Amino acid sequence: MRIEGMAKAAGVALTWQPFLLGPVFGAQGWDTSPFNIYPAKGRYMWRDMERISALRGLAFQRPKAPDMFPMNSVKAARLGLLALKTPKGPALCRAIFQAQFEQGRDISDGAVLGDCLARCDLPPTLLADSTAPEHRPALRAATGRAVALGIFGAPTFEVDGELFWGDDRLGQAFDWAQAE
């Protein structure tokens, strides 16, 4: 929610890069989110997000049911990749995160993604377009690049090969970019 403003203030160019966490986790040997595999850590992480959201005045909902996390994000990520070819892409990415984490909606549901598109004044046809065969390889390639870069979670901020993992390293990532 805050990266665009920070990038502008820092004078740093920003490129959003959706990828799938499933294969990234799979490369670590995890068959689901580590939040689910390690209950003590998972409980802590949800509480941590709740506290940080409150500090920043952001709405936050924990997943209502175990099967609501992790959500299948394939459709959302493909849609994000296509939308990011337009200037409204970042707004769509934020809208999708808000649908899941603020409103507790299911982002694997096409109707939810349609609402996100509408909210950003993007054409509803983008959703069907994003599933076309010519757009499918992009997400696979992006995910492969994430694994090759050594990424193991999201969000990760990459500055010329230097990785910064997690919201709490965002400021450091901008400092690094400015020092280059």
Next chain:
Amino acid sequence: MRIEGMAKAAGVALTWQPFLLGPVFGAQGWDTSPFNIYPAKGRYMWRDMERISALRGLAFQRPKAPDMFPMNSVKAARLGLLALKTPKGPALCRAIFQAQFEQGRDISDGAVLGDCLARCDLPPTLLADSTAPEHRPALRAATGRAVALGIFGAPTFEVDGELFWGDDRLGQAFDWAQAE
């Protein structure tokens, strides 16, 4: 290295609590440090510590050999627990962390711990004392309490049952304590 100064500035009472990570990791199903189990994450974490140490002007050495991490910290933790009954306990804890992470020394070595004691003007006899049968249950109890609290890593800062994990949550822990 910075917690004492922050506690003083915040007017918050601070109690150091050594515990063993091995059984805490064991409770998550890990037989060694997750840095070793998940290589991509491990590589990142060492790099992250290197960067943060540099930003804070702290010396930092990565473990020179795979068998140098994780180190066996049983002696160090028992010694820390006993030293914390004196006002010099926190200084000893810092000295032990510095021996491992700044100087790359082996803290399972009694001679290294002896140097730490000397550096803090604590009696060398404390090391032998800390292995006495009457002092052994304290570390087991502390580790059991850590697991029961839902702790899964270190450092963890606890404020009346509320957990804050990792150096990057230290400021938040003090804010929480001050708001109470």
